[in-house]
Amino acid sequence: MKVSGRVERMKESATLAVAARAAAMRKDGIDVVSFGTGEPDFDTPANIKDAAARALAAGMTKYVATPGTPEAREAIASKLRRENGIDCTAAHVAITAGAKHALYLALQALVDPGDEVVLPTPAWVSYRPLIELAGGRCVEVPGAMEHGFKVTPAQLEAAIGPRTVAVILNSPSNPSGIAYSEAEMRALCEVIARHPQVTVVSDEIYEKLTYPELSPGLRHFSPGSIPALAGRTVTLNGMSKAFAMTGWRIGYVCAPADGGRFLQELVKLQAQMTNNIPSFFMPAIVEALSDRSAPQVESMRRAFAGRARVVAELLAGIPRMSTVAPTGAFYAFPSIAACSGLRTPAGRSITDGHSYAEALLAEAHVAVVPGGDFGECAADHVRITFACDESQLREGLARIARFTAALA
Ligand code: PMP
Numbered sequence: 001m002k003v004s005g006r007v008e009r010m011k012e013s014a015t016l017a018v019a020a021r022a023a024a025m026r027k028d029g030i031d032v033v034s035f036g037t038g039e040p041d042f043d044t045p046a047n048i049k050d051a052a053a054r055a056l057a058a059g060m061t062k063y064v065a066t067p068g069t070p071e072a073r074e075a076i077a078s079k080l081r082r083e084n085g086i087d088c089t090a091a092h093v094a095i096t097a098g099a100k101h102a103l104y105l106a107l108q109a110l111v112d113p114g115d116e117v118v119l120p121t122p123a124w125v126s127y128r129p130l131i132e133l134a135g136g137r138c139v140e141v142p143g144a145m146e147h148g149f150k151v152t153p154a155q156l157e158a159a160i161g162p163r164t165v166a167v168i169l170n171s172p173s174n175p176s177g178i179a180y181s182e183a184e185m186r187a188l189c190e191v192i193a194r195h196p197q198v199t200v201v202s203d204e205i206y207e208k209l210t211y212p213e214l215s216p217g218l219r220h221f222s223p224g225s226i227p228a229l230a231g232r233t234v235t236l237n238g239m240s241k242a243f244a245m246t247g248w249r250i251g252y253v254c255a256p257a258d259g260g261r262f263l264q265e266l267v268k269l270q271a272q273m274t275n276n277i278p279s280f281f282m283p284a285i286v287e288a289l290s291d292r293s294a295p296q297v298e299s300m301r302r303a304f305a306g307r308a309r310v311v312a313e314l315l316a317g318i319p320r321m322s323t324v325a326p327t328g329a330f331y332a333f334p335s336i337a338a339c340s341g342l343r344t345p346a347g348r349s350i351t352d353g354h355s356y357a358e359a360l361l362a363e364a365h366v367a368v369v370p371g372g373d374f375g376e377c378a379a380d381h382v383r384i385t386f387a388c389d390e391s392q393l394r395e396g397l398a399r400i401a402r403f404t405a406a407l408a
């Protein structure tokens, strides 16, 4: 059967592919430690589950407005005003099937064929395919490991040209686990402010997962709070990471531009595509964003901060691996460049992050995501997700240490 060129050319999601392989090996009885998919190991807090269950039992089973109920949209707008300093109302918010869907809708609404989207890398695997699906050209700006995986204002300035329609910012970042400070983020935004045709797409899905205990003074900062950019920032976020709700598929997008005109165009596409997300999730969104959930979100954050410390310490003790200590999200992104040209005891040769990850899974039964799909600069890296308990973390890193030491 025919497959469109547009879809055939698209890369599969490397993060989800690794997860599927690890799951298949486990099904065959192999004891795999999975550092693959970025998904919290915690269960969704009970008060959030109860809110959805109550709504379902009460018969909240019909369509609601495409971008969500007024109550859920207002809960999100109020959170964005209060916590992020974004001047918005419920009319500027649409609730989507995950932040991934919010990104898809935003790029479809923003990008015409031939437009350029600037992407600081290493960056999450789905940005480039979704930019290209919209007909755009992805212009990568490499954040060097020596600079903490961060791009500089001068690099950003050099990447923006007359065809640039958007810059994607993602802090804390997947896959590098770094977070830009407020000053660093403001400096990047100053560059963008000088280019009036450029929209900021700010993916803030990891905003709650910043670790000031590991980087004193660090706190999340939203570009949409800067007055010069308020009218041309699209903020993406969702419930997956901070609330341990990956399987629910709840994301949102906020775009106050032109009194909500951009948002209305985006919702036009959403209405033709998926319409509303499950209606009985709407009260669960209100519950998640209430004060009642904050202590549980904070306790998960603290657990991730503890794991970030453990991963950084253990990785620092592994020769042939070099890395930047994570300060946000739940990822570390070590370079395995020093392993290039070596062979495993079983004879597999290591040439890059991809061959390293393949050999590690086959011989040491640890799943990591190869770096290549996170950016052209990242081929010699692998991503380690530390969204698992500490004993798994220690076991997996011990296997990685043994595997890496045995290369010759
Ligand atoms: N943005 C980033 C940077 C991510 O890592 C993810 C991974 N899930 C998403 C967006 C999408 O999250 P979801 O669709 O689960 O809300």
Ligand code: GLU
Pocket (backbone or CB within 6 Å): 013, 015, 016, 036, 037, 038, 039, 100, 124, 125, 126, 174
């Ligand atoms: N974002 C997570 C990851 O990078 C979940 C999988 C995905 O959607 O890519 O692992």
